[in-house]
Structures are given as structure tokens and as C-alpha cells.
Amino acid sequence: MNTKSTVEIITEWDIVAARQLGRNEAKEIGFGAVDQARITTAISELARNIYLYARAGEVAIERISEGGRVGIRITAADKGPGINNIKKVMEDGYSTSGGLGAGLPGVKRLMDTMDIQSSIEKGTIIIIEKWV
Amino acid sequence: MQYQKIVSDFLSNQTERNLYIGQNFIRQLIQKKVAPEEVINIHKYAMEQLYPDLPEYISHSYDFLIEIMVHFGLTLKEHQSLLEQQEELRMEMNVATKIQNMILRTKIPQLKDIDIGMVSIPIRKMNGDYVHFLGDKSHVSVAVTDVVGKGVPAALCMSMVKYGLDTLECSTNAPSHILEVLNRIIEKSVDDSMFVSMFYGTYNVENGKFTYGSAGHEPALYYNSGKETFFDLESKGLLLGVMPEVKYPQYEIQLQDNDFIVMITDGATDFRKQGELDPRDVIKNIALSCRHLPAQEMCEKMYAYLKKLPDFDLEDDFTVVIFKK
Ligand SMILES: Nc1ncnc2c1ncn2[C@@H]1O[C@H](COP(=O)(O)OP(=O)(O)OP(=O)(O)O)[C@@H](O)[C@H]1O
Ligand SMILES: [Mg+2]
Numbered sequence: 086m087n088t089k090s091t092v093e094i095i096t097e098w099d100i101v102a103a104r105q106l107g108r109n110e111a112k113e114i115g116f117g118a119v120d121q122a123r124i125t126t127a128i129s130e131l132a133r134n135i136y137l138y139a140r141a142g143e144v145a146i147e148r149i150s151e152g153g154r155v156g157i158r159i160t161a162a163d164k165g166p167g168i169n170n171i172k173k174v175m176e177d178g179y180s181t182s183g184g185l186g187a188g189l190p191g192v193k194r195l196m197d198t199m200d201i202q203s204s205i206e207k208g209t210i211i212i213i214e215k216w217v
Numbered sequence: 218m219q220y221q222k223i224v225s226d227f228l229s230n231q232t233e234r235n236l237y238i239g240q241n242f243i244r245q246l247i248q249k250k251v252a253p254e255e256v257i258n259i260h261k262y263a264m265e266q267l268y269p270d271l272p273e274y275i276s277h278s279y280d281f282l283i284e285i286m287v288h289f290g291l292t293l294k295e296h297q298s299l300l301e302q303q304e305e306l307r308m309e310m311n312v313a314t315k316i317q318n319m320i321l322r323t324k325i326p327q328l329k330d331i332d333i334g335m336v337s338i339p340i341r342k343m344n345g346d347y348v349h350f351l352g353d354k355s356h357v358s359v360a361v362t363d364v365v366g367k368g369v370p371a372a373l374c375m376s377m378v379k380y381g382l383d384t385l386e387c388s389t390n391a392p393s394h395i396l397e398v399l400n401r402i403i404e405k406s407v408d409d410s411m412f413v414s415m416f417y418g419t420y421n422v423e424n425g426k427f428t429y430g431s432a433g434h435e436p437a438l439y440y441n442s443g444k445e446t447f448f449d450l451e452s453k454g455l456l457l458g459v460m461p462e463v464k465y466p467q468y469e470i471q472l473q474d475n476d477f478i479v480m481i482t483d484g485a486t487d488f489r490k491q492g493e494l495d496p497r498d499v500i501k502n503i504a505l506s507c508r509h510l511p512a513q514e515m516c517e518k519m520y521a522y523l524k525k526l527p528d529f530d531l532e533d534d535f536t537v538v539i540f541k542k
Binding site for chain 2: 117118119122123125126177178187190191194195
């Protein structure tokens, strides 16, 4: 059952749909209550960034497995303006919410791995994974 | 599970003792870097174990708290990582300060013909004032500098001044030349917001002449023992680093026995008027009262006295250098 489910992010309520999808999948994969909350929070942050900065995009959620381990992979992709300075946005205290801990550095902390590809005017793809 | 027991003890008996035990337990969790959302989960689990028919809405309320606490957890993690970064910076800063202090270490020349004293007190770890001595058989020169600006940029600028002076050492001692070259160096390489004031003087051991020039620095005080009067060693010259190609005039005085020159940075005069007296007069009076002492002791007396004044500005670096014939 390695299907990929995708939610398009166009309105703010789509963020909620992405969260819901992520939580269901995380629960099914076998994540505990705390990790479910963490994964959902990470999805929420990425979806919100798409909504705020790229206007539109999508969040895809899939189950992953490797050598007996299972986990979840979330791919947030958009064709928005791209992130200017990835190194900078990954620094603590940089996000506009200023020291509320969330934002992209927070997403990285909530998950096991995070990969950002972004090019100016072309868009952004962020892939995050977490293992049970 | 330990937590379950602690909660259960408290629920059956709400004593201060049980609360205290709870706090000690939390302290352990914090040490193990357990996130706040995890703690709620531990609590939820304990409650569900203790009360198998715990109402659903209680369980849900814990789920809600977990969700919310994820953000507190992130804030906490960010805080911790910022603290680690700060500690790293602090350590780097300490090393830099040590290097800086080593680079800028000044040794007061000991000479037969002229008695030299100096006190330079930094307000922070890095001194914004700098005194540079150089000399050969026939001359001893001094540069008293004050970098306008604080912290690391000022410290870097200071090192540049020092290397500039070191390089110039072997050429000429003429103050106007030295100030001109330093101005060019600083103007070219330093940020626009950074300026340096400098008093530069050179004493000719053979004929007792003192030649000086100044770049926007507090005028030195010259005591003529024959006339029993102080004179300001004034010299017009722009701060170093403001404009390229500035000319600095130089002047010369003849020192007689018991004459002395007091060179200061504005940290020494940055206090409000003492009644009728202005700060420079206060310094003159102290100098006069201890002019029989060796130059070094005069400097120390002066600092000890000024430091005690109620209006003395402890927020600025303090430097005084005395040349005494
Ligand atoms: N998908 C994206 N497309 C373009 N720019 C983005 C995208 N995601 C993030 N950014 C840029 O990166 C910056 C940092 O994002 P991050 O989510 O860390 O913080 P934030 O959104 O500014 O604040 P908050 O803490 O509320 O999330 C954003 O301000 C935005 O400029
Ligand atoms: Mg954001």
C-alpha cells in the first residue's frame, strides 16, 4: 500500500485538509499521539508557507519503508517565487514570526530528515520524512 | 511507571510533599531533554492507566494539549540551540580578546632622560583606547588613540592602527607624516562609521624637544615648571578616517627639567563640571598636587582620584600618559 495522496493548497482550508490527511496516514502507519501531533504540525507549517508565499501548490503524503522500518514522507511542492537564501531561512530566529520556534527550522526539528530544493521564480520542493 | 505513582500519590493526597516530589521528577525529565508535549502524553497515559474508565473528553483534552504543546516544545528547542550558539560565540570572543590584548600589549619604555607613566583602563574586555610607544636611541614617541565605536569592529580597527604604527616606526618620527599616512590607511579600509582620534608626540632625547600633532584628539596638557603654568597642546587636525588626504600640522616645544606633559583620552574628561571647575582643570589640579611623584604614580593617583568623583563616567575607557623630564 504505497499510494501517494495529494492535497492541493489553494485556500487556507486546504491547510486543514493536508493536516487531516497527514494525521490519518501517520496514525495508520503506527505513530504515537505525540509524533502524530509533530507530523501534523510540520505539514501545517509547509502548507501554510505555500498558501502565504507561493499562492498555490500541493502537499503529497506517502508511506515509506526500508529494511523493516516504516515511516512517512511529505512532499510540499509549489511553483512560487522560490526561497532566496535557504541557509538563512534555516537559521533560528529568522522567521517572520520571530522566535516562536516554528517555521522551517522547527519543521526540521519535528522530523527526521528534511530536504529543500528551491530556485528563484521556479518554485520550491520540500521533502520531509519521519520514521516510526 | 514512576510518573504514574507520583500522580496517583498526589491524587489521593494533595500534600506539598507530593508536589515537591513531582517537581523533582520533572527536573529529571528536563535534564533528559524530554519535550513538553511528551510530558503531557506521559500524563495522559498515567491517567488512563489509573482510571480505566476515564471520560473520553478528558482524554481528548490531553490530545488537544499535546497538539498545542508541540509549539512550546519547538520554542524550547530553538531557545536551547540559541543558547548553545551564544556559548560558542562567547568562547570565540574570549579567544579573540586574548589575542587582541596580546597584540596590543604596551610596554612603558624605561629611559634615563625622560620619565614615562601610563594607566589605561578598559571598560569592557576590549579596550577602545590604545597607547603605542616606539623609540630608538635618540627618540621616544607615543601615540594615544581612541577609537570612536565599540566592540569587535573597534578592536579590528585598533589592530590596524597598531600595525600601521609598527610599519612606520623605521621611517620618520614626524607626527604630521605619521598622522597623514595613518589617516590614509584608515580612510581606505574602514567602515564610514568608524573614526580614530590620535595624539602623536615624539620626544628628542638629545635636545629635549617634544614635537606633536593631533587628529581630533583631546589636547594634551603641558606644564611649564619655570612659568608654573599649564598650556594646552592644541593642534588642529581631522579625526583619522574621515577624509582622504588630510594635512596635519605639527608643533614643537622645548621641555625643561620638571616640565611634564599629560596626554589623555576623552574618557578622562567625560564627567560634568565639578562646581566651578571644568574637567581639564580638575586634572590639572591633581597633576599639580602630585608633580613631585614619578610619572607612573602621577597617573595612578589621577585615576584613583577621578574614579571617585560622583559624576565620573565609568562607561568609557580611561587612559592617561605622562611624559616628565
Ligand atoms: N514555499 C515558499 N515559497 C517561497 N518562499 C518561501 C516558502 N516557504 C518559505 N519561504 C520564505 O522563507 C521564509 C521563512 O519561512 P518560515 O516558515 O521559516 O518562516 P515564516 O513563514 O516567515 O514565519 P512562521 O514562523 O510564521 O512560519 C518566509 O518568510 C518566506 O520568505
Ligand atoms: Mg512559515
